[in-house]
Amino acid sequence: MAAQVKMTAAASGQSKSVGSASGAADSAPDKAAVMKRSTPMARRWRGVSNLLPALLFLGLFFFGPLISLLLRGVLEPTPGLGNYAELFANSAYTRVLLNTFSVAGLVTVFSLLLGFPLAWVITLVPRGWGRWILNVVLLSMWTSLLARTYSWLVLLQASGVINKALMAMGIIDQPLEMVHNLTGVVIGMSYIMIPFIVLPLQATMQAIDPMVLQAGAICGASPWSNFFKVFLPLCRPGLFSGGLMVFVMSLGYYVTPALLGGAQNMMLPEFIIQQVQSFLNWGLASAGAALLILITLVLFYFYLKLQPESPVGSSNAR
Numbered sequence: 001m002a003a004q005v006k007m008t009a010a011a012s013g014q015s016k017s018v019g020s021a022s023g024a025a026d027s028a029p030d031k032a033a034v035m036k037r038s039t040p041m042a043r044r045w046r047g048v049s050n051l052l053p054a055l056l057f058l059g060l061f062f063f064g065p066l067i068s069l070l071l072r073g074v075l076e077p078t079p080g081l082g083n084y085a086e087l088f089a090n091s092a093y094t095r096v097l098l099n100t101f102s103v104a105g106l107v108t109v110f111s112l113l114l115g116f117p118l119a120w121v122i123t124l125v126p127r128g129w130g131r132w133i134l135n136v137v138l139l140s141m142w143t144s145l146l147a148r149t150y151s152w153l154v155l156l157q158a159s160g161v162i163n164k165a166l167m168a169m170g171i172i173d174q175p176l177e178m179v180h181n182l183t184g185v186v187i188g189m190s191y192i193m194i195p196f197i198v199l200p201l202q203a204t205m206q207a208i209d210p211m212v213l214q215a216g217a218i219c220g221a222s223p224w225s226n227f228f229k230v231f232l233p234l235c236r237p238g239l240f241s242g243g244l245m246v247f248v249m250s251l252g253y254y255v256t257p258a259l260l261g262g263a264q265n266m267m268l269p270e271f272i273i274q275q276v277q278s279f280l281n282w283g284l285a286s287a288g289a290a291l292l293i294l295i296t297l298v299l300f301y302f303y304l305k306l307q308p309e310s311p312v313g314s315s316n317a318r
Contacts, residue, residue: 070293073286083287093271097291100268103185103257104250110190111246112239115197119238122198123205134202141195149256152188153179156260184260189250196249197242204238244303248296268292 087093122130158175166172178184216230254269275285
């Protein structure tokens with residue numbers, strides 16, 4: 001009888017140990033699942049403490065002044081959206097907005113038309129020559145903006161080199177008006193913006209595998225078909241990124257339109273400076289600045305939707 005009791009107790013102990021082991025085994029996957037769920041979150045926030053100095057700096061010297069400026073657009077001279085209503089209701093201010101978008105669009109188009117062949121030449125010529133041409137492009141970008149703008153002012157004026165050369169060749173009888181108007185602004189800004197088209201385009205073209213173009217030619221594609229149906233679609237990331245960069249930068253340019261343009265071609269940055277310096281109208285100037293920021297964010301959002309990958313990475317992936 002005692003032996004039976006001992007055997008029963010041993011069996012019950014074994015069953016308890018088996019049950020506890022199975023319970024531990026059941027709880028182990030739950031703990032592992034919790035650890036798996038918490039690990040990406042922990043990794044994501046692991047280095048945030050290292051970013052605190054940079055975030056503090058940006059908050060004090062960038063976001064703080066920016067927010068205070070934007071608040072002026074709805075608080076001065078009276079709280080409300082009166083500045084934005086005036087910005088769109090006044091015909092003179094509306095013309096400034098139209099000038100801004102038209103100049104930015106024209107500069108983007110001409111920069112693409114001039115920058116695409118230049119990037120193509122840099123990619124096709126031998127490496128040494130391509131490096132020299134690229135260095136010339138970079139040197140023009142690193143030269144003082146004010147010096148380049150004044151150079152175009154000298155070249156495009158009525159007694160400048162371009163007008164004298166055209167008159168000497170008999171192409172024109174009297175000097176062309178190419179400064180203090182839309183023509184001068186587009187020429188000067190297109191020259192300044194070309195490097196910002198060439199750099200992303202050249203990186204994209206350099207990453208394209210030449211075997212892809214050879215395969216298109218082997219399959220019977222003519223040179224024009226190979227260009228428009230194979231090469232140009234592969235250059236789309238560089239075109240998108242460069243075009244967006246040029247358009248956004250053209251919206252906010254001040255020096256070149258102020259020197260080469262006229263009162264009839266005033267752009268939004270000139271309008272903002274005029275409202276602050278001449279009329280002390282901070283509310284209307286802040287509304288114009290907020291509009292520029294909003295346009296930039298909207299364009300960048302659509303760019304990310306249409307072209308989420310980087311120019312070089314997308315070409316390498318293909």
